Amino acid sequence: MADMTAPHSSADASGSACRPLLNRGLAGFGTTIFAEMSALAASTGSINLGQGFPDTDGPAEIAEAAVRALRDGRGNQYPPGPGVPELRAAVAAHQQRFYGLGYDPDSEVLVTAGATEAIAASLLALLEPGDEVIALEPYYDSYAACIAMAGATRVPVTLRPEGDAFGLDLDELRAAVGPRTRLLLLNTPHNPTGTVLPEAQLRAVAELAVERDLLVITDEVYEHLVFEGAHVPLASFPGMRERTVTISSAGKTFSFTGWKVGWVTAPPSLLTAVRTAKQFLTYVSSGPFQYAIAEALALPDSYYTAFREDLRGKRDILSAGLTAAGFRVFRPQGTYFITTDITPLGGTDGLEFCRTLPARCGVVAIPNSVFYDDKDAGRALVRFAFCKQQPVLEEAAERLRTLAL
Numbered sequence: 001m002a003d004m005t006a007p008h009s010s011a012d013a014s015g016s017a018c019r020p021l022l023n024r025g026l027a028g029f030g031t032t033i034f035a036e037m038s039a040l041a042a043s044t045g046s047i048n049l050g051q052g053f054p055d056t057d058g059p060a061e062i063a064e065a066a067v068r069a070l071r072d073g074r075g076n077q078y079p080p081g082p083g084v085p086e087l088r089a090a091v092a093a094h095q096q097r098f099y100g101l102g103y104d105p106d107s108e109v110l111v112t113a114g115a116t117e118a119i120a121a122s123l124l125a126l127l128e129p130g131d132e133v134i135a136l137e138p139y140y141d142s143y144a145a146c147i148a149m150a151g152a153t154r155v156p157v158t159l160r161p162e163g164d165a166f167g168l169d170l171d172e173l174r175a176a177v178g179p180r181t182r183l184l185l186l187n188t189p190h191n192p193t194g195t196v197l198p199e200a201q202l203r204a205v206a207e208l209a210v211e212r213d214l215l216v217i218t219d220e221v222y223e224h225l226v227f228e229g230a231h232v233p234l235a236s237f238p239g240m241r242e243r244t245v246t247i248s249s250a251g252k253t254f255s256f257t258g259w260k261v262g263w264v265t266a267p268p269s270l271l272t273a274v275r276t277a278k279q280f281l282t283y284v285s286s287g288p289f290q291y292a293i294a295e296a297l298a299l300p301d302s303y304y305t306a307f308r309e310d311l312r313g314k315r316d317i318l319s320a321g322l323t324a325a326g327f328r329v330f331r332p333q334g335t336y337f338i339t340t341d342i343t344p345l346g347g348t349d350g351l352e353f354c355r356t357l358p359a360r361c362g363v364v365a366i367p368n369s370v371f372y373d374d375k376d377a378g379r380a381l382v383r384f385a386f387c388k389q390q391p392v393l394e395e396a397a398e399r400l401r402t403l404a405l
Helices: 033-044 060-071 085-099 114-126 141-149 170-176 199-211 268-278 287-297 301-325 350-361 390-404
Strands: 109-112 132-137 153-158 160-162 165-167 181-187 215-219 244-249 262-265 328-330 337-341 381-385
Touching: 033 350, 060 287, 085 109, 085 262, 085 287, 109 114, 109 268, 114 141, 114 181, 114 215, 114 244, 114 262, 114 268, 132 141, 141 153, 153 170, 170 199, 181 199, 199 215, 244 268, 262 268, 301 328, 301 337, 301 390, 350 381, 350 390
Parallel strands: 132 153, 132 181, 181 215, 215 244
Antiparallel strands: 109 262, 160 165, 244 262, 328 337, 337 381
């Protein structure tokens, strides 16, 4: 039997070389950095502040709702392709409750296998080979892979350090729009920088999209984790509802990342396109969990406030520890990630730094360079996750302080 683990080429029976096994669009997309660093954390017994998953479960009553759905036989077989009606109604109610955006749960809401599938389905549905996609750099790694699978070209616009945060240059964004630009892929609150784009900049982005007749996909999975400012959906601006595919998910808001429940809200024409692609990816998923997340979305405001404030406190604990260790800390306005600059510690290569950090102090982080096309812009930057229990963060902060000794 042929060795199918070889990533580069296959051979016929006579041993002659054949074409590469991996689709050329995915060349260069190997094992994700998250898998590498999580394996390193496990093998060294280090505190894993790399991959962004909580180390505690979400609300007990929502977990019980999933158990109840299982026992009642709801969702144990294939749920409806667009998602169970209860969850679609809950998503529509959520958009109205928090943002005043009205969506028809039957024709404008689609349930997906997490936001990652929603992003993949949207890009595969809306792009043609040769189209260009503008994405804010650094970006979540699946963006680049999905754009490549669609045969399109990514055009990065880099968020650059401005004081203790990162900012978007609107002139650079406008200059990036060309005759082949099909859509903007916007992520705010932004992973990994923690930037929350202010309303004035979002309005300018919306005006640009309308002026140039661009589609927009917005990744808003951290919408309820904003510590400074406020999250404003791009679809709420004039002319944007009809051209925007809005994506979010339950994992980050309710700390059930393994359930993989995401959703898309969009006008019927766009939603139909995304659903057409989505049905050939997973078709359906997360049956019983969909009923549970429908209940989660209806939790009172006190839940959302307490969750945000808990993460704010954890951000401050880790920020203080990183500052004491000698990092330059970019204080996140949202998400549950902190980006740091290792230059004050004498480092220049974030990937090498992260690979040696477990041995040095027993902590794992992620090098930001993997999220950049412009490797120099991200070379000295490293990301830490603070969605962990407070004692874990305090221990990590103590370990990191040894770097300054």
